[in-house]
Amino acid sequence: MSTANQIWLYDTTLRDGAQQEGISLSVEDKLRIAQKLDEMGIPFIEGGWPGANPKDVQFFWQLKEQPLTQAEVVAFCFTRRPNILAAEDKMLQAILAAGTRWVTIVGKSWDLHVTEGLKTSLEENLNMIRDTIAYLRSQGRRVIYDAEHWFDGYKHNPDYAMQCLKMARDAGAEWLVFCDTNGGTLPHEISQVVKEVVRSLLEDSATIPQLGIHPHNDGGTAVANAIAAVLEGATMVQGTINGYGERCGNANLCTLIPNLQLKLGYRCLEDWQLAQLTATSRLVSEVVNMAPNDRAPFVGRSAFAHKGGLHVSAVQRNPITYEHIEPELVGNERRILISEQSGLSNVLSKARSFGIELDKQDATCQHILERLKTLENEGYQFEAAEASFELLMREALGQRSEMFQVKGFQVHCDMLKWTDMPYSNALATIKVVVKGEEILEAAEGNGPVSALDNALRKALAKFYPEIANFHLTDYKVRILDGSSGTAAKTRVLVESSNGKERWTTVGVSTNILDASYQAVIEGIEYGLLLKSTAKTAVTSI
Numbered sequence: 169m170s171t172a173n174q175i176w177l178y179d180t181t182l183r184d185g186a187q188q189e190g191i192s193l194s195v196e197d198k199l200r201i202a203q204k205l206d207e208m209g210i211p212f213i214e215g216g217w218p219g220a221n222p223k224d225v226q227f228f229w230q231l232k233e234q235p236l237t238q239a240e241v242v243a244f245c246f247t248r249r250p251n252i253l254a255a256e257d258k259m260l261q262a263i264l265a266a267g268t269r270w271v272t273i274v275g276k277s278w279d280l281h282v283t284e285g286l287k288t289s290l291e292e293n294l295n296m297i298r299d300t301i302a303y304l305r306s307q308g309r310r311v312i313y314d315a316e317h318w319f320d321g322y323k324h325n326p327d328y329a330m331q332c333l334k335m336a337r338d339a340g341a342e343w344l345v346f347c348d349t350n351g352g353t354l355p356h357e358i359s360q361v362v363k364e365v366v367r368s369l370l371e372d373s374a375t376i377p378q379l380g381i382h383p384h385n386d387g388g389t390a391v392a393n394a395i396a397a398v399l400e401g402a403t404m405v406q407g408t409i410n411g412y413g414e415r416c417g418n419a420n421l422c423t424l425i426p427n428l429q430l431k432l433g434y435r436c437l438e439d440w441q442l443a444q445l446t447a448t449s450r451l452v453s454e455v456v457n458m459a460p461n462d463r464a465p466f467v468g469r470s471a472f473a474h475k476g477g478l479h480v481s482a483v484q485r486n487p488i489t490y491e492h493i494e495p496e497l498v499g500n501e502r503r504i505l506i507s508e509q510s511g512l513s514n515v516l517s518k519a520r521s522f523g524i525e526l527d528k529q530d531a532t533c534q535h536i537l538e539r540l541k542t543l544e545n546e547g548y549q550f551e552a553a554e555a556s557f558e559l560l561m562r563e564a565l566g567q568r569s570e571m572f573q574v575k576g577f578q579v580h581c582d583m584l585k586w587t588d589m590p591y592s593n594a595l596a597t598i599k600v601v602v603k604g605e606e607i608l609e610a611a612e613g614n615g616p617v618s619a620l621d622n623a624l625r626k627a628l629a630k631f632y633p634e635i636a637n638f639h640l641t642d643y644k645v646r647i648l649d650g651s652s653g654t655a656a657k658t659r660v661l662v663e664s665s666n667g668k669e670r671w672t673t674v675g676v677s678t679n680i681l682d683a684s685y686q687a688v689i690e691g692i693e694y695g696l697l698l699k700s701t702a703k704t705a706v707t708s709i
């Protein structure tokens with residue numbers, strides 16, 4: 169990688185990211201994330217705080233057995249405790265035992281934290297910074313110095329903050345990183361402070377150490393703050409995947425990296441590595457067990473999703489009309505949504521994705537659009553149920569052959585209370601005509617929808633054996649006009665799978681069973697359509 173305009177990425181998902189409420193990582197989770205970040209080309213991965221908990225100790229041991237390919241894994245720790253020798257501090261022994269080449273030391277910059285948090289003198293804090301870094305250097309470690317509460321400290325007492333920073337530099341830290349620990353600083357303040365600090369550092373040395381930034385997102389400006397620091401000369405950015413972190417999180421690397429590289433011309437990653445950003449974001453959200461943010465810039469599912477008819481029409485003529493970058497650059501993809509906001513362009517585009525060629529002049533196209541808008545007005549939502557939309561389209565085109573016909577069904581539900589735990593059991597009977605034969609079938613389930621699904625699948629199994637692989641994988645219910653009480657309309661979205669692919673269907677009714685039934689039946693029909701046409705479903709697993 170060329171070093172001109174290079175930015176050194178420092179990922180702290182495994183340490184600061186793990187400080188987010190709701191995240192708890194196992195050693196295996198940490199290893200999986202570290203391997204992905206390594207593969208993506210992140211040069212510094214902060215692995216955790218060895219000595220703070222057994223998992224972090226174990227993580228560094230495991231890495232000795234399965235080393236990463238290119239990344240430096242960094243061990244994190246604070247300065248020695250007041251009034252002891254650095255060599256006697258158990259925490260510093262623990263980070264030495266972690267065996268990394270690089271360590272990050274966090275130290276106080278704000279006088280208030282020294283006197284009220286550490287309960288020590290300003291002078292002793294300076295000694296703690298000096299002794300810790302000098303000791304680690306004497307043990308062959310390279311040191312990154314995270315100046316905690318840098319901006320707040322500098323605002324309150326710039327002289328003391330600068331003494332701390334220069335102490336870290338003089339003791340041998342190779343990077344000085346400005347932390348906006350409380351996350352409330354604004355971009356223009358970041359620019360001003362970094363500018364003043366650079367000037368001050370140049371007063372007593374012709375060269376300045378490498379500078380970094382570690383912003384938190386309490387004011388919602390962490391990414392903008394990181395950019396502001398970079399524009400003033402910082403060359404390391406510390407952040408996390410998906411912005412996870414203490415309180416409101418850290419600078420989101422998934423937003424920051426593409427802005428730096430694609431908008432500002434800095435070099436963070438090779439192009440092929442940048443194209444792994446979306447996959448990395450999704451893998452990390454899966455490992456930490458947090459739903460991905462669909463609206464995340466660059467990597468969210470909706471980041472390049474076009475809904476409005478005008479947008480779709482223009483984007484198909486030239487994508488730059490409504491896209492700020494090419495989605496593929498960050499490994500994302502363009503999506504065309506279908507809804508009441510659609511125009512003919514959406515319908516044509518969706519048809520193409522279903523393998524159907526339509527002509528805009530064809531009256532059927534207009535008919536499909538009108539039917540879509542009417543149904544959406546009744547409460548259907550096709551954006552999330554593309555399988556139902558494909559069935560609607562095929563019906564309009566005379567391409568929806570009848571695979572079975574449901575003549576009627578009954579569901580009987582029991583709510584039993586044998587013990588403290590209520591127990592529900594449902595029995596469904598269904599009459600279906602398949603290929604001219606009338607079938608009457610019954611099946612049980614733990615609720616009415618599963619009983620109905622089981623009965624229908626049982627009735628069809630003889631004719632369509634592939635049905636044995638179909639499963640209901642998700643079931644979502646939404647009350648559409650809650651003020652109408654039990655007369656309210658219900659929308660049901662059902663996700664089905666055949667083990668290889670997933671698809672979603674929708675049903676709407678004032679009767680929740682009827683809405684579920686519509687969605688379940690279309691789900692089965694769509695699965696059979698997939699098999700009969702050997703086409704690919706809406707989402708591959």
Ligand SMILES: CC(=O)SCCNC(=O)CCNC(=O)[C@H](O)C(C)(C)COP(=O)(O)OP(=O)(O)OC[C@H]1O[C@@H](n2cnc3c(N)ncnc32)[C@H](O)[C@@H]1OP(=O)(O)O
Nearest residue numbers: 217219220221246247248249250274275276285286316349
């Ligand atoms: C800004 C940041 O995000 S820094 C990273 C923060 N991350 C974490 O805190 C997660 C991991 N932390 C832990 O597991 C624990 O807090 C530990 C193991 C580090 C410390 O645990 P404990 O010894 O029980 O102390 P506690 O958690 O109450 O922290 C306060 C102590 O840290 C000391 N301390 C705080 N900052 C520093 C510092 N920069 N240098 C030295 N000591 C410090 C305080 O003086 C206080 O010491 P005292 O109890 O002797 O008065």
Ligand SMILES: CC(=O)C(=O)O
Nearest residue numbers: 274314316317347349
């Ligand atoms: C070091 C760190 O996590 C902070 O100051 O926010």
